Amino acid sequence: MRALVIGAGPAGLMAAEALADAGHPVVVAEAKPSPARKLLMAGKSGLNVTKDEPLPAFAAQYDAGWLAPILAAFGPEQVKDFCRGLGQEVFTGSSGRVFPVALKGSPLLRAWLERLARKGVDLRRRWRWTGFDGDALIFDTPEGPQALRPAVTVLALGGASWPRLGSDAAWLPWLAARGVKITPFAPANMGFCMGWSPHMARHFGQPVKGTCLIAGDRRERGEFVISARGLEGGGIYTISRDLRLGAPLALDLFPDLTLATLRDRLVRMKPGESASNRLRKLGLPPATTALVMELARPLPADLAPLLKHLPVPHTGPRPLDEAISSAGGIARAALTDDLELKALPGLFAAGEMLDWEAPTGGYLLTTSWATGLHAGRAAARRLASIPIS
16 A cells, blocks of 8 residues: 555545545545544534635634645635535625535535545545554454555544544544654633523523624624523634633623713613613613623623623633634644654644644635645655655
8 A cells, every 4th residue: 555544534535635636546544434524514504615815814814824835725715616626616605704505515525525436545434543553554444453554644633622523632642652742732613611690591592792802902803602501602712712821801892882982871871770771771682781790790880891891701611522623733843844744754644633723714624625735745745756666
């Protein structure tokens, strides 16, 4: 065997296609009975494949500047062309997020697997990598244990979120034992815990809209959901890295009003009105009003500063296995520019195994594809230089 890819998610399948396009037979080993389960899960909410924005703005959303040249080779425009090449037309929503017209992942995946099969990619299901034995890669398979010694291997095993879909980070100790530097995993794009009183139960599942979320010095417009577990949703995910790193959370409930304007509106209300009535007359929905009462009672006489900067004392992020994605993984210092492991020549890595972080909104899937393509092309170049024995 000359070329092996471990993991049949978006990064692994893209790496396999790059190897096949370079003329190399390639085997893809997938631990689960079916491939790309996380992609299919994402497809249940429409399959946001990328964000339609200029490349510099797109690349600025990442905490890893080293990804810029990789994204330049496969960014938003290339993602759209990739989808169209699989017969899946795309459209851009009002927020700039790009979706297949079908609004699900299964048609795209089905067409992609058919194309890979035509190119000779050999997808082996229920092949679970269990580590190394000397220079061999060991697998549990339906036919029993197998030891493979490919000339090149691309690892695309995912990060540490959604373990039930295959991203369980079981690979971490095997690589660490071989001298690969690992940045500890942490949850990313996750909710935050809140110690709610019983009064909040009636508002679980309700959205809070029209707010500006403040994380330290950062301000982001967005919405989120009050849940039994805390605060969740896109607005929270956007600032989740800042919060995880210790920035305090606050809300500006009237981001389009100045403090003076808001204070003037409150002053013109009838004296002696209850705080809840005053909040209602300002236009706050019941769930948002309840949030203010929950977080700030007893309310001050001058409500305006509080409503422009409502502190939210969360108790930390939700656990890693509930996160949409994970931060951490194989450190950049452990990789060459080709995404080859310095400690293990011939082994490349891609996708969420690598240490990078980005918000939801198409960034995660685009980068999994982009790094898979980059690693696959690099593996193909290396393979072309290795004589056939």
